Amino acid sequence: MPTEGHTGRKIIYDEDGKPCRSCNTLLDFKFATGKITSRTTITENTGSEADNVEKQELIPGSKSYYKVEPPDVVELGNSSWNLLHSITATYPSKPSEQKKAEMKQFLTIFSHIYPCSWCASDFQKFIEQNAPRVDSREDLGRWMCEAHNSVNEKLGKEKFDCNFWSKRWKDGWDQN
Numbered sequence: 001m002p003t004e005g006h007t008g009r010k011i012i013y014d015e016d017g018k019p020c021r022s023c024n025t026l027l028d029f030k031f032a033t034g035k036i037t038s039r040t041t042i043t044e045n046t047g048s049e050a051d052n053v054e055k056q057e058l059i060p061g062s063k064s065y066y067k068v069e070p071p072d073v074v075e076l077g078n079s080s081w082n083l084l085h086s087i088t089a090t091y092p093s094k095p096s097e098q099k100k101a102e103m104k105q106f107l108t109i110f111s112h113i114y115p116c117s118w119c120a121s122d123f124q125k126f127i128e129q130n131a132p133r134v135d136s137r138e139d140l141g142r143w144m145c146e147a148h149n150s151v152n153e154k155l156g157k158e159k160f161d162c163n164f165w166s167k168r169w170k171d172g173w174d175q176n
């Protein structure tokens, strides 16, 4: 079992010793499961091309559902941030005590059940060190932006300017 993937990142394994789908990139997962080798030439869109080929094949007996692969760490992350920031965008500007408690509970539970285990444990640490600010939509929006930026920073990505969080996730860019 390789310790490093095609991208050079460490391969994460599940408790049962199998490579974890949602903790690795699709490329590294394919490498760890022997579908590609270190000699395989990767063109820029290999992953999505392979996906598209798989997506074109219908599930037996279905007219509408294709053989789409389970999400990797990138696709899972992207969908999850969509959900988290969208929840933030619809959080009340003046939440009741019950809403505040529910949001805190949700974030705690989310950080424990997130499918990428090493992402989850870092998110738990972030929450321990930076208690969710749930007193208003603006507070929560900025907190979520900072949480996302802590992952961006860890991955060597550019930080997002949190002054724009509500344009990106709530109002859109046409508003002043």
Ligand SMILES: Cc1cc2nc3c(=O)[nH]c(=O)nc-3n(C[C@H](O)[C@H](O)[C@H](O)COP(=O)(O)OP(=O)(O)OC[C@H]3O[C@@H](n4cnc5c(N)ncnc54)[C@H](O)[C@@H]3O)c2cc1C
Residues within 6 Å of the ligand: 073, 074, 075, 076, 077, 078, 079, 080, 081, 085, 114, 118, 119, 120, 122, 123, 144, 145, 146, 147, 148, 149, 151, 152, 154, 155, 159, 160, 165, 168
């Ligand atoms: C809780 C959590 C923890 C994660 N931990 C890891 C990890 O440890 N390792 C790992 O490899 N991946 C992790 N991920 C996935 C990672 O954050 C990305 O989602 C993934 O790499 C895909 O990145 P992307 O380039 O598609 O953009 P994403 O980071 O998914 O961002 C999507 C869009 O959100 C907007 N955006 C970006 N930053 C911010 C911000 N700070 N505030 C508001 N909007 C913003 C931008 O418009 C961007 O295009 C985690 C995801 C989540 C939800």
